[in-house]
Amino acid sequence: MNNLPTVKVMYRALVNKDVTFEGIFYAGVKTTGIFCRPTCPAKKPDMKNVEFFASAKNALLAGFKPCKRCQPMQPLGKAPEWIAGLLKEVSENNSIRWKDSDLRVRNYDPISVRRWFKKNHNITFHAYVRSLRLGNAIGRLKNGDNLTQTAFNHGYESLSGFRDAIKKITGMTAGKAGNSTIVYLNRILTPLGPMLAGATNEGICLLEFLDRRMLGTQLKILIKRLNCNFVPGSNEVIESVSGELKEYFNGNLKQFKTPVIFPGTTFQMRVWKNLINIPSGTTISYEHLAGQIGQPAAVRAVASANGANRIAIVIPCHRVIGKDGNLTGYGGGLWRKKFLIELEKGSY
Numbered sequence: 001m002n003n004l005p006t007v008k009v010m011y012r013a014l015v016n017k018d019v020t021f022e023g024i025f026y027a028g029v030k031t032t033g034i035f036c037r038p039t040c041p042a043k044k045p046d047m048k049n050v051e052f053f054a055s056a057k058n059a060l061l062a063g064f065k066p067c068k069r070c071q072p073m074q075p076l077g078k079a080p081e082w083i084a085g086l087l088k089e090v091s092e093n094n095s096i097r098w099k100d101s102d103l104r105v106r107n108y109d110p111i112s113v114r115r116w117f118k119k120n121h122n123i124t125f126h127a128y129v130r131s132l133r134l135g136n137a138i139g140r141l142k143n144g145d146n147l148t149q150t151a152f153n154h155g156y157e158s159l160s161g162f163r164d165a166i167k168k169i170t171g172m173t174a175g176k177a178g179n180s181t182i183v184y185l186n187r188i189l190t191p192l193g194p195m196l197a198g199a200t201n202e203g204i205c206l207l208e209f210l211d212r213r214m215l216g217t218q219l220k221i222l223i224k225r226l227n228c229n230f231v232p233g234s235n236e237v238i239e240s241v242s243g244e245l246k247e248y249f250n251g252n253l254k255q256f257k258t259p260v261i262f263p264g265t266t267f268q269m270r271v272w273k274n275l276i277n278i279p280s281g282t283t284i285s286y287e288h289l290a291g292q293i294g295q296p297a298a299v300r301a302v303a304s305a306n307g308a309n310r311i312a313i314v315i316p317c318h319r320v321i322g323k324d325g326n327l328t329g330y331g332g333g334l335w336r337k338k339f340l341i342e343l344e345k346g347s348y
């Protein structure tokens, strides 16, 4: 709990429904005995009536009940009712090129929709539809919702839909058939939201949150570096990392054993190799990491290699923080970085 921001900062975040604090704190309201996420739409109590917690578990242990509106016990990203229908439609049919009039016809106020996406995903509605298009092309395979099973079982047509999706996202046609590496893509659900996993039969080469804007670029780099073709599906490597992630989020796994493949520049690969050696439960600074690879002056380059990491969590770029202890940046969002560091310290 000593890692919580100050009460003032948290209270301001609570009043502003600041989504960047999602997962960082929970707010218990003493007068009602209910606890909420920072973004709860309910009316905000006076500061003196709020108690802050680092985890939902701690709030429960202190005797607070989860709020019915913001549902702090639900996995992050669960949508409220008013927009659930739209999300369902978008996820089932991502060929629509949404215009404001399409939203109005369905009784959605375009401004509210935009605001909700900005607030909850920090992206535009259109960017969300794009990332879903990919998520859908791959994600109907496993562990998700009831939409599963379709893509693969229907053979050629879905596979070509998948290829279209990849092409739309990366702007590239994947490597030539025949002589290229196959990278299986699949979705893995985590408490921090769905991730996209990519693996050859030799190791995992991609693990990234699906809402990440960099995802298209990351896929593009993989096509170039591995001369690969993407295929929706799973293999032993993906099964392995998926099992390990489960254990990791349960707090039982300190070191991943699934083999990793991380082609990059010589410099990047040196940084990434060193990241793997940072023990779970600890953090180091960018300066320290630069020193470790023998280039103490290359702090910026180290930070940018860190940000270019394609295998989130397994190559723990989240364990690198600012010299002053600030979390600084994280591609997947600061709230996720904070969560991962806390999880590894055993705080959840």
Ligand SMILES: [Zn+2]
Pocket (backbone or CB within 6 Å): 035, 036, 037, 040, 041, 042, 067, 068, 069, 070, 071
């Ligand atoms: Zn609430």
